[in-house]
Amino acid sequence: MFEEFLKTFDEISKIGWDENNGVNRVALTKFDLEARNRIISKLHEINAEINFDDAGNIYGSIGRNEGMITIGSHMDSVPNGGRFDGMYGVISGLEILRLYSKEKLNEKLVLVDFTNEEGSRWQPDLQGSGLATGVFDKNFIYSRTDSDGLKFGDVLKESKFLGQEENRIKNMHPDYYIEPHIEQGPVLEKEKYEIGIPLGIVTDVVDIYTFMGESNQAGPTPMDMRKDALVAASKFIYKINEIANTLAPRIVMTVGEIKILPNVYSVIPQIVELKLDIRSPEKDLAYEEKKIAHELAQEIANEKNVSLKIKNGWALDTINFNEDLIKIIEKSCKDLNLKYKFMYSWATHDAMNMNKITDTAMIMIPSHNGRSHTKEEFSSDSDMVNGLKVLKKTVEYLL
């Protein structure tokens, strides 16, 4: 089983891959369509029933309908992404179906490939699972446009993956959803764990800060007559990082995106806009630090004689996965003598939407050096097989 799994993973995860650019399998582009067709022929090989819903999500099912376990993730990638993100969950689920395909199962086993999880082509992300679980409205999702102005609804219609609304996973009333996934962080590897069991997904609060100064000539404007938006923003970024360091590992705080105007070496920066991303399993802590960040930014703006606007970006509150399912995954790890760690998923996954409609959990495996969304993304064969073993054992307990 494990050899077959690794062969299939190697085959399908390389669609859209090249060594210089990583994986380019953005939703409903050529290589995503190729991966979809490949997974469908794999499902055909094991005589699975294949359905699409109105988000283009692919469902492959075996067994009769006395109870239903769904396993899934996504096959789309970010531009220049890695081979493991998403794909690991889909190929693991496929292997479980293959394994049971010759048995007469009373329960249904369903593999799901969710459309446009990454949100790289159409925003927001988690689009397929969002529509299939009723989180998003159909008109909203269909009218989203990509960078070429193409609407999701139109592109989906032109692909052969448009199915019926009645096929949505919500309408299937599954008993469980399990999503195997790479950690996308360095913790499991560094702390020498073989499996991560997420208790849920952290709170994520993103606000947009705009510091506004005055763009005078760098030479003739003395230090004490400046309104330098970048100096203010820099102090803010540096201080926020210090705060986050003292609260770690309970929280992460990141400024990853920043716009500067006019961005000319000889001119004092007038406007600096930045996004502050705060994540913590502890919702209250995240919101408390959001407040502290607002106060700190205002204090620095006053001190540096610049003005400040803060716009609430978006916020997702902590979600907790199903406790019973988590216990079964833990028991599976113990049975297999695998070293596991309870943790949180610090990134969103389709499991977030699925958690709203059924008992949901995830199984995480180590990411080498924590690299993800890059061609350097890597999980070893043995780590992938460990995760698959835990998934297999968990499914055995649930059947």
Added chain:
Amino acid sequence: MFEEFLKTFDEISKIGWDENNGVNRVALTKFDLEARNRIISKLHEINAEINFDDAGNIYGSIGRNEGMITIGSHMDSVPNGGRFDGMYGVISGLEILRLYSKEKLNEKLVLVDFTNEEGSRWQPDLQGSGLATGVFDKNFIYSRTDSDGLKFGDVLKESKFLGQEENRIKNMHPDYYIEPHIEQGPVLEKEKYEIGIPLGIVTDVVDIYTFMGESNQAGPTPMDMRKDALVAASKFIYKINEIANTLAPRIVMTVGEIKILPNVYSVIPQIVELKLDIRSPEKDLAYEEKKIAHELAQEIANEKNVSLKIKNGWALDTINFNEDLIKIIEKSCKDLNLKYKFMYSWATHDAMNMNKITDTAMIMIPSHNGRSHTKEEFSSDSDMVNGLKVLKKTVEYLL
């Protein structure tokens, strides 16, 4: 005389101006060509002799050749620039020529409009004065390309402003060069001076710093496992500003330009490249702070676990204008009972190149709020007239 001057200034400085976008009179574009033609017809009106050199610099001369005083600046602007930068010097010089045009002068009075002072279209800046004083090589200047790939030499040839190499100002052996200019900083206005007399142009040292971390996912990467290039760069920018503040007003240190990769809110910044611009009248201080900045950046890079490359950008050492000419300008201010301040020019001007070939000085007038290179750039009529009075008196002393 002053009314005529203000009228001419208003007329010509508005070429390429609109209220929303400021002045767009970039070198050898439509509006710069229009301004050139307008200044030439003004020179024709007073029967000045008109010449161009091989940089497209315009010379308008009156008088016989027993000694030569040159007055000048530039008419090209940055994109979305102001009405006063450069233009003030050219129209002041024109007014002096107009004033003496009916007299039989033994000395030559020459007005100069230097081509592409701003360097907005072709880099480097100070191009026209650089070629005419022998600072730049002709092949180098002619082969510079603009953002459309057009070479300076070709564009100049197509304009009607290409003249002979023998007409370069260096070959005219002038006795003096005086450049009236707006301050482009807030000091004169804030300290209530009417005239600034620059002793020279400050040292300007620009280095390029590249902090290199690792671009992992912001969520799943704990604070203590990060290599965040932006946190390192922010601490550097903030600390540099603190150092500059303690040394003010002897120095200014500015980070105006910064590039971030990948610049995505949910990804830890991998690469931050920034330019640090250090200026001081005290050459030794500027180079000492350059050294301190290098050490500080390395210290921060080590602390934040990122790597660092520093590339020397460019450096201009302090130049000093002619002491005798400065004394005559001071005497003129005293005669006119104008409140003057000895200062340094903290930005470069064509006077920098002219200082290499003749006795050179500048006359500066206040800039409202220190704004420059923007539509808000403003100097009052009375300040402009004060500067013109000082220029006139200085020329009287020199004749």
